[in-house]
Amino acid sequence: MSMLVRRSLSSSLASPSSISISKAIAAATLQKRGLATVSDKPFTITTPPPAPYAHNVTTKPPKAALKLKSGEVFHGTSFGANIPVSGEIVFTTSLVGYPESMTDPSYRGQILVFTQPLIGNYGVPGLFKDQYGLLKYFESDRIQCEAIVVNDYATRYSHWTAVESLGEWCARHGVPAITGVDTRAIVHILRDQGSTLSKLVIGDDAVNENFNKIPYTDPNTRNLVSEVSTAVPVSYNPYGDIKIAVIDCGVKHNILRSLVKRGAAVTVLPWNFDFNRISDQFDGIFISNGPGNPVKAMETVQHLRKAINTYKRPMFGICMGNLLMGMAAGLDVRKLRFGNRAHNVPALNLLNGKCQITSQNHGYALVDDKFPPSWRKFYVNVNDGSNEGIIHKTLPYKSVQFHPEAKGGPEDTEFLFDEFIDRIRSEKVQREGTKFFVPETIDQQTTRVA
Amino acid sequence: MYNNFIRSPSPVRRVSSILLSRVQPSIPKVSRGFHKTTASTTRRIFTPHTPTTPFQNSSITPSLGAFTSPYLRSFRQTTTRISYHFYNTTAVQHQEESAHKKVVDETRDLIFADVPKVDVKKVLVVGSGGLSIGQAGEFDYSGSQAIKALRESGISTILVNPNIATIQTSHALADSVYFLPVTVEYLTHILERERPDGILLTFGGQTALNVGIKLEQMGVLSRLGIKVLGTPIRTLEVSEDRALFADALKEIDIPVAESTAVSSIDDALAAAEKIGYPIIVRSAFALGGLGSGFANNPEELHSLAAKSLSLSPQILVEKSMKGWKEVEYEVVRDAANNCITVCNMENFDPLGIHTGDSIVVAPSQTLSDEEYHMLRTAAIKIIRHLGVVGECNVQYALNPKSLEYKVIEVNARLSRSSALASKATGYPLAFVAAKIALGHTLPELHNAVTKTTTACFEPSLDYIVTKIPRWDLSKFQHVNREIGSSMKSVGEVMAIGRTFEESLQKVN
Numbered sequence: 025m026s027m028l029v030r031r032s033l034s035s036s037l038a039s040p041s042s043i044s045i046s047k048a049i050a051a052a053t054l055q056k057r058g059l060a061t062v063s064d065k066p067f068t069i070t071t072p073p074p075a076p077y078a079h080n081v082t083t084k085p086p087k088a089a090l091k092l093k094s095g096e097v098f099h100g101t102s103f104g105a106n107i108p109v110s111g112e113i114v115f116t117t118s119l120v121g122y123p124e125s126m127t128d129p130s131y132r133g134q135i136l137v138f139t140q141p142l143i144g145n146y147g148v149p150g151l152f153k154d155q156y157g158l159l160k161y162f163e164s165d166r167i168q169c170e171a172i173v174v175n176d177y178a179t180r181y182s183h184w185t186a187v188e189s190l191g192e193w194c195a196r197h198g199v200p201a202i203t204g205v206d207t208r209a210i211v212h213i214l215r216d217q218g219s220t221l222s223k224l225v226i227g228d229d230a231v232n233e234n235f236n237k238i239p240y241t242d243p244n245t246r247n248l249v250s251e252v253s254t255a256v257p258v259s260y261n262p263y264g265d266i267k268i269a270v271i272d273c274g275v276k277h278n279i280l281r282s283l284v285k286r287g288a289a290v291t292v293l294p295w296n297f298d299f300n301r302i303s304d305q306f307d308g309i310f311i312s313n314g315p316g317n318p319v320k321a322m323e324t325v326q327h328l329r330k331a332i333n334t335y336k337r338p339m340f341g342i343c344m345g346n347l348l349m350g351m352a353a354g355l356d357v358r359k360l361r362f363g364n365r366a367h368n369v370p371a372l373n374l375l376n377g378k379c380q381i382t383s384q385n386h387g388y389a390l391v392d393d394k395f396p397p398s399w400r401k402f403y404v405n406v407n408d409g410s411n412e413g414i415i416h417k418t419l420p421y422k423s424v425q426f427h428p429e430a431k432g433g434p435e436d437t438e439f440l441f442d443e444f445i446d447r448i449r450s451e452k453v454q455r456e457g458t459k460f461f462v463p464e465t466i467d468q469q470t471t472r473v474a
Numbered sequence: 475m476y477n478n479f480i481r482s483p484s485p486v487r488r489v490s491s492i493l494l495s496r497v498q499p500s501i502p503k504v505s506r507g508f509h510k511t512t513a514s515t516t517r518r519i520f521t522p523h524t525p526t527t528p529f530q531n532s533s534i535t536p537s538l539g540a541f542t543s544p545y546l547r548s549f550r551q552t553t554t555r556i557s558y559h560f561y562n563t564t565a566v567q568h569q570e571e572s573a574h575k576k577v578v579d580e581t582r583d584l585i586f587a588d589v590p591k592v593d594v595k596k597v598l599v600v601g602s603g604g605l606s607i608g609q610a611g612e613f614d615y616s617g618s619q620a621i622k623a624l625r626e627s628g629i630s631t632i633l634v635n636p637n638i639a640t641i642q643t644s645h646a647l648a649d650s651v652y653f654l655p656v657t658v659e660y661l662t663h664i665l666e667r668e669r670p671d672g673i674l675l676t677f678g679g680q681t682a683l684n685v686g687i688k689l690e691q692m693g694v695l696s697r698l699g700i701k702v703l704g705t706p707i708r709t710l711e712v713s714e715d716r717a718l719f720a721d722a723l724k725e726i727d728i729p730v731a732e733s734t735a736v737s738s739i740d741d742a743l744a745a746a747e748k749i750g751y752p753i754i755v756r757s758a759f760a761l762g763g764l765g766s767g768f769a770n771n772p773e774e775l776h777s778l779a780a781k782s783l784s785l786s787p788q789i790l791v792e793k794s795m796k797g798w799k800e801v802e803y804e805v806v807r808d809a810a811n812n813c814i815t816v817c818n819m820e821n822f823d824p825l826g827i828h829t830g831d832s833i834v835v836a837p838s839q840t841l842s843d844e845e846y847h848m849l850r851t852a853a854i855k856i857i858r859h860l861g862v863v864g865e866c867n868v869q870y871a872l873n874p875k876s877l878e879y880k881v882i883e884v885n886a887r888l889s890r891s892s893a894l895a896s897k898a899t900g901y902p903l904a905f906v907a908a909k910i911a912l913g914h915t916l917p918e919l920h921n922a923v924t925k926t927t928t929a930c931f932e933p934s935l936d937y938i939v940t941k942i943p944r945w946d947l948s949k950f951q952h953v954n955r956e957i958g959s960s961m962k963s964v965g966e967v968m969a970i971g972r973t974f975e976e977s978l979q980k981v982n
Contacts, residue, residue, distance in 0.1 A: 117934035121843030139936040368932035377584030379917040407927040409573035432843035
């Protein structure tokens with residue numbers, strides 16, 4: 025190559041006429057080939073400021089390895105905390121919303137696999153609160169899942185809300201994270217054999233495949249609901265015109281926001297609080313989402329059973345709330361093979377035949393082959409036919425398995441909150457007259473008429 | 475889903491004299507008299523397009539004879555209309571019992587409660603005509619899918635498309651093909667001759683749409699009693715006329731790029747003064763952003779407006795949002811008001827570069843959950859408000875520093891992006907849109923990927939798709955080689971990868 029160049033150089037130096045010829049040839053070839061952009065204007069290259077790095081790239085990230093209980097081992101690199109963990113491995117097919125998913129209390133005790141390959145692209149937003157004192161970008165105040173498994177971690181992030189990288193956030197919260205893993209292969213295994221337990225180790229243990237330092241722990245044997253539930257009653261938006269008690273089995277902040285932004289005063293009660301003693305202070309009861317096995321929350325079921333018979337005001341449940349409501353109504357629960365964790369699950373409303381895309385995150389479902397006489401199916405999953413909601417035939421009790429509050433996920437079913445709140449309002453008006461609730465619109469109309 | 479057909483053997487390839495002797499006697503020797511036959515046009519050789527032909531068990535179809543019989547040779551040479559026959563085996567094949575089927579069977583009455591019944595036997599599909607810059611081969615794809623969907627429902631199809639270099643005009647698809655220009659005059663002629671029950675306008679790009687709107691305005695469709703299947707004409711008009719469109723979106727509080735429609739250069743200059751430079755000029759009813767561009771001062775606007783007004787009677791002067799993120803959603807709605815967004819796509823190049831000329835990534839990779847679902851909810855709100863039945867494409871400009879967004883455009887038809895979305899996700903958008911036009915609903919249709927679940931879902935990808943346009947500007951002299959707001963690419967390449975880098979490098 026260098027020989028050639030030298031020769032052509034020497035030849036061009038030898039005769040000045042050959043320079044012009046070669047220039048002409050070069051010009052001709054340029055014209056012939058045709059570049060995509062040709063501009064006469066001079067342009068200046070401005071180097072943008074470098075995007076923030078997640079790691080100091082000079083230090084090599086430690087190795088990490090993931091082992092499923094069925095024996096498969098996956099190697100990758102760590103980008104989170106340097107702690108070995110064990111938990112139930114589950115996967116979510118959501119494309120967006122990793123900060124929301126990771127802080128969702130329903131993922132407690134689980135190692136979360138993202139099928140979306142590129143994670144961390146938009147960083148992690150800050151701990152901002154809205155006017156109700158609820159977290160704006162997170163669903164709880166900490167990362168709830170045990171660990172995360174991603175295919176391709178974006179070391180540089182860019183977003184206007186981001187304050188830190190996903191790796192920094194994980195490390196700060198003591199949550200290990202592994203990247204460079206074939207998540208598709210993991211999902212195939214999980215789909216075939218159902219959800220299983222797994223361990224994640226980091227550093228030398230990962231290189232040597234030494235997984236014996238920690239045992240496999242099954243989070244579903246623990247009472248996860250008690251771990252994530254509030255210890256003391258908390259209230260939000262205390263001056264709302266209607267009062268709702270939220271039974272906190274691991275409530276997401278956006279559920280609370282969905283209630284308070286519609287004008288309700290919300291009191292969050294611990295999961296095992298016997299709300300029947302004070303339920304007449306509230307205009308409605310809401311049973312929140314939550315992690316783990318619903319059988320562990322039998323205390324709540326017993327309280328609900330009592331409430332179904334005595335409390336005639338509206339009750340609404342989401343996710344775990346649906347399972348608990350169903351159990352209180354007399355239905356059984358079963359563990360799904362690999363659960364439904366996605367933002368694209370179609371649920372068919374059996375009252376009007378409309379199909380809605382829902383956000384879901386559950387490993388258990390109600391067995392709805394036989395129904396108690398006073399209840400009926402509300403929603404059904406169109407893909408696998410599993411139960412997605414139940415509704416009482418006469419009383420204003422209903423619950424859904426999916427997440428109408430979204431965050432993350434589609435907002436198609438948000439109207440369920442409207443229905444719940446409207447029902448509470450209208451019943452309150454019926455019960456107490458209009459002295460407590462006079463909508464402004466009516467007020468204006470009457471003044472105009474006067 | 476598509477394997478339910480036994481394709482008729484190629485008429486030319488498999489000619490056997492023994493078989494012919496068996497077939498020929500049954501071919502009617504006279505044309506059926508629904509209409510006048512002229513020497514230059516067709517003689518209808520056989521009419522039953524229903525599966526109940528006596529040849530169902532025969533290995534060849536009657537059309538074989540049609541092309542080889544000496545008396546028919548003249549037909550083949552002179553006509554522009556070609557008929558084929560093949561039969562549908564959907565009824566014979568049993569779909570396997572799935573949870574989805576069980577749910578649908580149990581709730582059939584509910585799902586179809588408020589869906590108007592579409593009863594058509596014969597449907598005309600309007601093709602896109604010749605390919606040009608700004609309108610590429612993707613409409614061949616959507617037309618073919620539509621014809622396949624119609625066939626599967628046992629409906630006889632007529633296709634109008636003068637472009638012979640397409641799959642949709644191949645013998646295995648439509649029952650009859652007219653190789654005639656997609657213009658109002660020719661279409662009127664064909665409609666009068668064929669008298670179809672319905673017409674599909676949204677599968678042939680902008681050309682078909684414009685012709686359809688004109689046909690309706692001239693009263694041809696109502697005179698002949700032809701139903702427009704899928705998205706109603708009024709919706710098409712609203713989505714095409716930017717003033718109507720902006721009003722419609724204002725009704726539901728969706729921000730739209732503010733634009734002033736003008737039809738003279740002076741008006742354009744006055745509007746620009748009001749809005750403030752820099753501004754973007756677009757032409758209404760245009761293909762591939764033809765005649766649009768940016769202007770930073772009155773001089774530039776003057777020359778740009780002069781150029782654009784020579785191409786279109788009306789131009790739109792809009793505030794430029796150069797540098798904003800450009801995001802698209804593909805939305806599907808059925809007559810029962812079920813909506814899904816099949817795919818969202820993000821342009822690698824920011825606003826200012828036509829989608830056809832920019833690198834496109836699907837699904838979007840830089841949007842947070844809040845942004846993604848804000849735009850998704852808006853897209854569904856728009857499609858419900860406009861009343862689209864079938865497929866629709868919504869384009870947004872999203873401020874990269876806040877939640878501010880504006881709708882740039884809504885295409886109430888299968889578009890370039892739909893074809894990309896369809897290939898990127900494996901979701902047969904055009905097929906499903908055609909089925910919806912026939913009165914099917916999303917929950918009842920099958921997912922073409924899994925076969926056992928419903929079509930009412932949103933594909934969740936575990937890969938990244940990148941599309942890069944291809945230019946061929948060296949074929950044109952004196953053309954500006956800078957890409958901008960009007961499309962210059964002649965094609966595109968798509969690649970799938972497990973990481974963004976992989977897919978981007980594969981495309982190159």
